[in-house]
Amino acid sequence: MNVDLTVVWAFLIAFAVFAYVVLDGFDLGLGMLFAVAPERRDRDVMMNSVAPVWDGNETWLVLGGGGLFAAFPLAYALVLPALYAPIIAMLLALIFRGVAFEFRWRTERWRGVWDFAFISGSAMASFAQGVALGALLQGIEVDMTARSYAGGWFDWLTPFSIVTGIAVMAGYCLLGATWLVMKTEGDLQDRMRRLAWPFGLATLGFIGIVSLWTPFLQDGYYNRWFTGWGLALAVGVGAAVLLVAWGMFTSLTVHRHEYRPFLQAIALFALCFVGLGIAMWPYVVPVEVTIWDAAAPEKSQVFMLIGAVVLIPLILGYTAYAYWIFRGKIDPDAGYH
Amino acid sequence: MFDHADAVLLARIQFAFTVSFHFLFPAFSIGLASYLAVLNGLWLAGYGQVYRVLFDYWKKIFALVFAMGVVSGIVMSYQFGTNWSVFSDKAGPVIGAPMAYEVLSAFFLEAGFLGIMLFGRERVGNALHMVATAVVAVGTLLSAFWILSVNSWMHTPAGFTIDAVTGQFLPTNFWESIFNPSFPYRLAHTVTAAYLTTAFIVGGVGAWHLLRRTAGDNPGARRMFSMAMWMAAFVAPIQVFIGDLHGLNTMEHQPQKVMAMEGHYESHPEGWAPLYLFGIPNDAEQRLDYAFGIPGASSLILGHSLSAPLAGLDTIPDDEQPPVAIVFWSFRIMVGLGLLMVAVGIWSLFARWRGTLYTSRPLHRFAVAMGPSGLVAVLAGWVTTEVGRQPYTIWGLLRTADSAAPLDASAVGASLIAFVVVYFIVFGAGTFYVLRLMAKAPFTGGPDDWETRAPIRTAGIAPGPAQGTPTEHGPKIEEETR
Numbered sequence: 001m002n003v004d005l006t007v008v009w010a011f012l013i014a015f016a017v018f019a020y021v022v023l024d025g026f027d028l029g030l031g032m033l034f035a036v037a038p039e040r041r042d043r044d045v046m047m048n049s050v051a052p053v054w055d056g057n058e059t060w061l062v063l064g065g066g067g068l069f070a071a072f073p074l075a076y077a078l079v080l081p082a083l084y085a086p087i088i089a090m091l092l093a094l095i096f097r098g099v100a101f102e103f104r105w106r107t108e109r110w111r112g113v114w115d116f117a118f119i120s121g122s123a124m125a126s127f128a129q130g131v132a133l134g135a136l137l138q139g140i141e142v143d144m145t146a147r148s149y150a151g152g153w154f155d156w157l158t159p160f161s162i163v164t165g166i167a168v169m170a171g172y173c174l175l176g177a178t179w180l181v182m183k184t185e186g187d188l189q190d191r192m193r194r195l196a197w198p199f200g201l202a203t204l205g206f207i208g209i210v211s212l213w214t215p216f217l218q219d220g221y222y223n224r225w226f227t228g229w230g231l232a233l234a235v236g237v238g239a240a241v242l243l244v245a246w247g248m249f250t251s252l253t254v255h256r257h258e259y260r261p262f263l264q265a266i267a268l269f270a271l272c273f274v275g276l277g278i279a280m281w282p283y284v285v286p287v288e289v290t291i292w293d294a295a296a297p298e299k300s301q302v303f304m305l306i307g308a309v310v311l312i313p314l315i316l317g318y319t320a321y322a323y324w325i326f327r328g329k330i331d332p333d334a335g336y337h
Numbered sequence: 338m339f340d341h342a343d344a345v346l347l348a349r350i351q352f353a354f355t356v357s358f359h360f361l362f363p364a365f366s367i368g369l370a371s372y373l374a375v376l377n378g379l380w381l382a383g384y385g386q387v388y389r390v391l392f393d394y395w396k397k398i399f400a401l402v403f404a405m406g407v408v409s410g411i412v413m414s415y416q417f418g419t420n421w422s423v424f425s426d427k428a429g430p431v432i433g434a435p436m437a438y439e440v441l442s443a444f445f446l447e448a449g450f451l452g453i454m455l456f457g458r459e460r461v462g463n464a465l466h467m468v469a470t471a472v473v474a475v476g477t478l479l480s481a482f483w484i485l486s487v488n489s490w491m492h493t494p495a496g497f498t499i500d501a502v503t504g505q506f507l508p509t510n511f512w513e514s515i516f517n518p519s520f521p522y523r524l525a526h527t528v529t530a531a532y533l534t535t536a537f538i539v540g541g542v543g544a545w546h547l548l549r550r551t552a553g554d555n556p557g558a559r560r561m562f563s564m565a566m567w568m569a570a571f572v573a574p575i576q577v578f579i580g581d582l583h584g585l586n587t588m589e590h591q592p593q594k595v596m597a598m599e600g601h602y603e604s605h606p607e608g609w610a611p612l613y614l615f616g617i618p619n620d621a622e623q624r625l626d627y628a629f630g631i632p633g634a635s636s637l638i639l640g641h642s643l644s645a646p647l648a649g650l651d652t653i654p655d656d657e658q659p660p661v662a663i664v665f666w667s668f669r670i671m672v673g674l675g676l677l678m679v680a681v682g683i684w685s686l687f688a689r690w691r692g693t694l695y696t697s698r699p700l701h702r703f704a705v706a707m708g709p710s711g712l713v714a715v716l717a718g719w720v721t722t723e724v725g726r727q728p729y730t731i732w733g734l735l736r737t738a739d740s741a742a743p744l745d746a747s748a749v750g751a752s753l754i755a756f757v758v759v760y761f762i763v764f765g766a767g768t769f770y771v772l773r774l775m776a777k778a779p780f781t782g783g784p785d786d787w788e789t790r791a792p793i794r795t796a797g798i799a800p801g802p803a804q805g806t807p808t809e810h811g812p813k814i815e816e817e818t819r
Contacts, residue, residue: 051452051455051456052452052453052455052456052457053452055404055407055447055448055451055452056445056448056449056452058407058411058448059440059444059445059448061411062410062411062414062440062444063437063440063441063444063445065414065415065418066414066433066436066437066439066440067437067440069417069418069425069429069433069436069437070429070433070434070436070437071433071437073425073426073427073428073429073430073433073505074426074429076417076418076422076425076426076429077418077422077423077425077426077429077742078422079418080415080418080419080422080425080742081418081419081422081742081743081744084419084748084752085748087415087418087419088419088752088755091411091412091415092755092756092759094408094411095408095409095412095759095760095763096759096763098404098407098408098411099404099405099408099763099766099767101404102400102401102404102767102770103401103766103767103770106401106770106773106774107770110766146743147423147426147503148422148423148426148742148743149422149742149743150743153745153747153748296429296430296433296434297430297505297507297508299430299507299508299509299511300430300431300433300434300508303434303508303511304433304434304437304438307437307438307441307442308437308441311441311442311445312441315441315445315449318445318446318449318450319445319449322449322450322452322453325453325457325460325461326452326456326457326460
C-alpha cells in the first residue's frame with residue numbers, strides 16, 4: 001500500500017484534538033465568561049446556548065485520548081505519566097464543570113456554588129490543557145529501552161508551560177465570547193462584543209510570544225522554523241494569522257457581524273494548529289519519539305481505519321445536524337429544566 | 338520513601354475507587370435509556386398520557402445520572418495512561434481499537450442525540466425525538482458492547498501474539514479478540530444486570546410513592562411500579578440462569594477465580610465437593626474456617642454430577658491465587674441480592690394475581706428496600722470478577738505489578754486523595770439531587786402542571802386519551818428552580 005497509515009492516523013488524531021480544542025474551547029471559554037456575567041438571566045442564557053451540545057464537544061477529548069491510545073500506544077504511555085499532574089487537574093476540573101450543567105438547575109440555595117464550580121472548573125481545565133500543550137512542546141524525557149517516562153513529576157512546570165496555559169485560557173475566552181456574540185442578543189451580546197476585543201488582542205499577543213519562544217526550546221524546532229521551506233511556511237502562517245485577526249476585529253466592530261467573528265476565531269486556532277504541526281512534525285513526543293516509533297501495528301491501524309472512515313463523517317454529520325437544530329438565538333425561556 | 342509496590346497498590350486503590358463510582362452511573366443509565374425509549378414509544382403509540390408524564394419524570398433523573406457518568410468516564414479513559422502506562426503500551430495494539438470504536442460508535446452517538454432528547458422535542462417533533470431517544474438507548478448498549486469486550490479480553494485474551502522485543506500484544510485476529518471466550522456471557526450478564534438495576538430503582542421509587550399515598554392513587558407511581566415488577570418477575574430468573582452460564586464459562590477459563598468464589602481451598606478428587614454457604618476464608622492457613630455447606634452441591638453445579646472431581650486452590654501456586662476473602666464475600670452478596678430479586682418478582686406475581694399489587698404495603702416496603710439492590714449487586718459482581726482476576730491484569734500473561742506506570746507513590750497518593758474528596762462532594766451532591774427528584778411524585782401539580790406537559794406538536798401522531806387523570810395534589814417537595 002502506498003499510503004502511510006501512520007501519517008493518516010497522525011492527521012486523524014490531530015483532527016480530533018483540533019475539533020476538541022475548538023468545540024470544547026468555546027464552551028470552556030463560555031464557562032470562564034460566567035465570571036463577568038453575574039446576572040442570573042444572562043447565565044441561564046449562556047449555559048442554555050451550549051447545554052444541548054457540550055457533551056458532544058467533550059467527546060472529542062475522549063477520541064483524542066482514546067485515539068492516541070489505539071494508534072500510538074507508546075506515545076500514550078509516555079505522555080500521560082509525564083503530564084500526570086496537569087491531566088489529573090484537568091479531569092477533576094472537568095468533573096466540576098460537567099456536573100454544573102445539571103446541578104445548577106436543581107438547587108436554588110447552592111446555585112452560586114455550582115456557578116463557581118462551572119467558572120473555576122472551566123478555567124482550571126483550560127489552564128491545564130495549555131500547560132499540557134506547553135509541556136509536550138518543550139519535550140519529555142523518556143527512557144526508550146524501558147519504553148517509559150524517565151523525567152520527574154514536576155518537569156511539566158516551567159515558565160513556558162505557564163505561558164501556554166494562560167494563552168489557552170485567553171484563546172478559549174475569545175472563542176466563548178464570539179460564540180455568545182453569535183448566540184445572544186441585546187445587552188449580553190454587546191458586552192461579549194466588547195469583551196472579544198481584549199481577549200482577541202491577548203490571544204494574538206500570546207500567539208506571538210509562543211511562536212517566538214518555541215524555536216528556542218529545541219534545536220529541531222529552530223531548524224524547522226528558520227531554514228528553507230520552514231521559514232517560508234512560518235512567514236506564511238504568521239501573515240495569515242495577522243490577516244485573520246484583522247478580519248476578526250473589523251467584523252466585530254466595524255461590520256458588527258454576528259457569526260463571522262466566531263468563525264474567524266476558529267480560523268485563528270486552525271492556523272495556530274498548523275504552526276504547531278509544522279514545529280512538531282514528525283514527532284509525537286518531541287523530540288524523542290516519532291509517529292512511526294510509537295505507531296500501533298498495521299493490523300490495528302487498518303482495523304480502526306475502517307471504522308474511522310465510516311463513522312467520523314457520520315459523527316460530523318449528526319453533530320452538524322444537532323447544531324443546526326439548536327441554531328439561532330437562544331430563547332431565554334427555553335430548556336427542559 | 339516509597340517503593341514501587343506502594344505506588345502500585347495506591348494506583349489499584351485509585352482505579353478501584355474511580356471505576357466503582359463510574360460503573361454505578363452506566364449501570365443505571367443503560368437501563369434507564371431503554372426505559373425512556375419504551376415510555377416515549379408507548380406514549381406516542383397512544384397508550385396514555387401517563388407514559389409521557391413518566392418520560393418527563395425520568396428524563397430529568399437520566400440527565401443527572403448521565404452527566405455524572407460522562408465526567409467520571411472521562412477520568413477512566415485517561416487513567417489507563419496516567420496510572421497504567423505499561424499496560425497501555427503493551428495492550429494498546431489489541432484493545433485500543435475496540436476502545437476507539439466505543440468512542441466512535443457509542444459515545445458520540447449518545448452525546449450527539451442526548452441534547453435532542455433532552456431539549457429538542459419542540460424543535461424536531463415527536464417522531465424525530467423518538468428516534469433520538471432510541472438512538473441514545475442504542476448508544477448506551479453499544480458502549481456496553483465495546484467496553485465489556487475489552488474487559489472480557491483481559492480475562493480471556495484471544496487473537497494476539499506477543500512481540501518478543503517490546504512485549505506488546507500484537508493483534509492477529511480482531512474478530513477473535515473482540516468475541517473472546519468470556520465476552521458473550523459477560524455482556525449478557527452485565528446488560529441484564531443494568532436492566533435489573535434500573536427496574537429495581539424504578540420499582541423502589543414507585544413503591545415509595547404508593548406507600549406515601551393512601552390507596553395508591555397515583556397513576557404514575559402505579560404504572561412504574563407495575564412495569565418494574567414485570568421486569569423483576571421475568572428478568573431476575575433469567576439473570577440467575579445467565580449468571581450460572583457465566584460461572585461455568587469462568588470455571589473453564591479462570592478456574593482459580595471460581596475456586597475463590599466458592600471457597601475451595603482444598604481439592605475434591607472424588608467429587609462430592611460441598612457448596613459452602615458460609616465460612617471465613619483464611620488465606621494464611623489456606624482453609625475455610627467455620628465452613629458450612631451442602632455436600633456434593635458444588636460438584637453438581639459445576640460438574641453436573643455428584644461425583645465430579647473439583648480441583649481447589651491447593652493446585653494453584655500461592656503467587657497465582659486471587660485474594661479469596663474479597664471474592665468469596667462479594668460473590669455471596671451478588672448472589673444473595675439476585676435471589677432476593679427473584680423473590681420480589683415472585684411475590685409481585687402473587688400480589689398481581691390476588692389483585693393487591695398496588696395495595697400490599699409489605700410488598701411496597703420490600704421493593705423500596707430493594708431499590709438500590711441492583712447497584713450493590715453490580716458492584717459486588719464487578720469486585721468478584723476483577724479481584725478474581727488478580728494477580729493479573731491480562732489473565733495469565735501480564736501481572737498487575739508489571740502493568741503500572743513508573744509512578745511515584747506520593748503522586749498517586751495525592752491524586753487519590755483528590756479523587757476521593759472531589760467524588761464525594763460532587764457525586765454526593767448529585768445523589769442528593771437525584772433522590773430529591775425521586776422524592777417528588779409524578780403528577781404532583783394541579784391542572785397547570787398538566788397543561789405544561791401537553792405535547793406542543795404531535796407530528797402527525799395524536800396522543801391517546803389520558804388514562805390516568807391527575808387526581809392527586811400532593812405537596813411539592815420543592816419548587817422547580819425555573
